[in-house]
Amino acid sequence: MKIRKNDNVMVIAGNSRGKSGKVLKVYPEKERVIIEGVNIMKRHSRPSQKNPQGGIVQREAPIHVSNVMLIDAKTNEVTRIGTKIVTDPATGRKKRLRVSKATGETM
Numbered sequence: 304m305k306i307r308k309n310d311n312v313m314v315i316a317g318n319s320r321g322k323s324g325k326v327l328k329v330y331p332e333k334e335r336v337i338i339e340g341v342n343i344m345k346r347h348s349r350p351s352q353k354n355p356q357g358g359i360v361q362r363e364a365p366i367h368v369s370n371v372m373l374i375d376a377k378t379n380e381v382t383r384i385g386t387k388i389v390t391d392p393a394t395g396r397k398k399r400l401r402v403s404k405a406t407g408e409t410m
Contacts, residue, residue, distance in 0.1 A: 304331050304368055305384045305401065312371040313381050314341055319366070323374060327363065335365035342366045373410070375403050384410065 306312060306326060313323040324339040344364040350357035372381040383404040390397050401410040 311374040316370040334368045337363045
């Protein structure tokens with residue numbers, strides 16, 4: 304998966320199309336992400352020690368990764384992501400970097 308926690312993304316499909324936010328949680332095995340303030344659902348909860356009143360609680364629901372695109376930090380526009388393998392000259396180890404397809408900048 305090319306989307307990671309704390310990335311700024313925009314929803315490109317579905318009911319929340321056009322909204323953007325920060326990725327709070329990533330579920331790679333289900334290919335879903337939770338985005339702050341996007342895809343809000345209402346959940347009925349029983350009274351508990353955490354929530355003694357009970358009632359209806361609003362929270363973010365997961366959304367499929369194919370419905371979001373990463374926002375480039377420099378241009379503030381959505382972009383596709385590629386990878387580039389770079390060798391570190393000091394250690395000789397190879398690193399995989401995320402690269403913006405539009406600008407060629409590393410993310």
